Amino acid sequence: MTPPEAMLWVxxxxxxxxxxxxxxxxxxxxxxPVLLLRFQDSPPAEVTAAxxxxxxxxxxxxxxxxxxxxxxxxxLAMGMLMLxxxxxxxxxxxxxxxxxxxxxLGFGAVLLxxxxxxxxxxxxxxxxxxxxxxxxxxxIDQDGVRYVYHVPLWRSIAPNVGxxxxxxxxxxxxxxIGVPVMTYIMRVPHAITVPTMHFIIVLQSAAAVTxxxxxxxxxxxxxxxxxxxxxxxxxxxxxxxxxxxxxEGRLMQALAVGLLFAxxxxxxxxx
Numbered sequence: 001m002t003p004p005e006a007m008l009w010v011x012x013x014x015x016x017x018x019x020x021x022x023x024x025x026x027x028x029x030x031x032x033p034v035l036l037l038r039f040q041d042s043p044p045a046e047v048t049a050a051x052x053x054x055x056x057x058x059x060x061x062x063x064x065x066x067x068x069x070x071x072x073x074x075x076l077a078m079g080m081l082m083l084x085x086x087x088x089x090x091x092x093x094x095x096x097x098x099x100x101x102x103x104x105l106g107f108g109a110v111l112l113x114x115x116x117x118x119x120x121x122x123x124x125x126x127x128x129x130x131x132x133x134x135x136x137x138x139x140i141d142q143d144g145v146r147y148v149y150h151v152p153l154w155r156s157i158a159p160n161v162g163x164x165x166x167x168x169x170x171x172x173x174x175x176x177i178g179v180p181v182m183t184y185i186m187r188v189p190h191a192i193t194v195p196t197m198h199f200i201i202v203l204q205s206a207a208a209v210t211x212x213x214x215x216x217x218x219x220x221x222x223x224x225x226x227x228x229x230x231x232x233x234x235x236x237x238x239x240x241x242x243x244x245x246x247x248e249g250r251l252m253q254a255l256a257v258g259l260l261f262a263x264x265x266x267x268x269x270x271x
Contacts, residue, residue, distance in 0.1 A: 006227045013054070013231020020232070021062045021239020022246065023255040024194030025175025026055030026201045027232060028167075029111060030258060036104065039221045044103045045095040046219030049212035052092075052168070052205045053222070057229040059175075059201035061236035066195030070141045073188070073196045076151065080200055083157060084164030084178075085207050091168030092208040096215065098169070108267030110166055114176060115259035118252050139192060147189050156186045168208040175201055176259055180252075190251070194243055 012034065020027035031051045039047065066072050095103070134150035141147070159181045167177055175197055182193040212218075243251065 001223060001227075009224045009227035010231040013228040013233075014235040014238075015231075016054075016228070017058050017061070017232030017235030018238040018242065019254070019258065020058050020175065021198075021236055022242035023175070023251050023258070024179040024197045024243075025255070026059045026198075026205060028052060028055040028205075029176045030261075031055070031228065032107070035221045035224075038224070039219075042219050042221050044098055045212065045215070045217040047221050048092070048095050048168070049209060049217040050219075050221035050225050052209045052212065053225045054228045054232060056202055056205035056209060058232040058236075059198040059205065061233045062198040062239060063195070063202055065236060065240045066198055068142065069195065071139065071192055071195040072199050073137060073139060073192055074199070076135075076137060076188070077196050077200050080156075080160050081203055083160040084167075084200065084204050087161045087164030088168035088204050088208050089211050091165040092211045093215070094165075094169055095212075096217070103169075105267055107169075108263045111176065111259045111263035112267070114180060115256045115263060118180060118256035118259070134187075137188075141191075145191075147192055149188055149192070151186050151188065156181075159185050164204065168204070176255065179255065183252075194251075 016027040016030050020030070028051045031054050032047060035042070035047045035050055063072070134152045137147075137149050137151060139147045160178075163177045163181055167175075178197050178200065179193055182188045182197060183190055188196070246254075
């Protein structure tokens with residue numbers, strides 16, 4: 001790889017890292033289409049393996065800062081991981097048997113549906129808590145802000161299983177699907193959702209990457225991962241700054257725009 005090309009990948013990583021860090025994603029929904037375009041002869045398993053490594057680095061960088069803010073709901077995250085990690089491992093294994101064209105079309109269709117929903121409903125509706133039928137959660141961040149919310153447990157199981165499977169299958173880490181699930185279905189405040197989702201993505205992506213590596217899914221896309229990782233790690237403070245200054249509605253709309261772009265490009269790849 002030439003120095004100019006490496007620098008381009010670092011710059012791409014900075015853009016992806018800042019954007020993904022702000023909206024609560026690992027950046028895989030942007031990395032995967034780019035890798036599909038750049039490495040057109042690589043199978044889906046190699047593309048998703050490389051993408052998930054970048055996702056893990058992005059979310060790890062964001063999580064370090066989020067823990068300092070005390071906005072990571074660890075107990076909720078561990079409960080969700082019990083669902084998304086097994087489903088994610090199944091999704092990662094499935095990439096080995098999915099042809100490239102159907103993979104691209106299916107991945108694009110999922111992103112398109114989520115983007116359409118967020119465009120018309122960028123802010124989660126406020127619902128009165130139901131203490132007797134939900135898990136009461138309370139967090140106080142480093143600024144002294146108190147968050148109290150109630151998570152409907154039974155209603156959250158199926159969406160989290162689906163999130164784990166689809167995100168690992170597509171190599172996107174889970175944020176683009178998991179953030180809407182946490183805010184709209186699980187009723188977690190957006191200020192808690194984004195940091196907690198980054199923590200979940202780190203462990204979920206690490207498990208999926210380990211499986212990919214054990215199955216030998218190491219190809220040419222992995223060559224650009226170190227340069228992308230440098231960029232996304234450097235952009236983590238910028239993503240945190242954007243998240244703190246932009247409201248939930250605009251962040252979710254920004255997520256929708258990214259999803260629309262990724263969906264269009266990915267579906268074109270499968271046609």
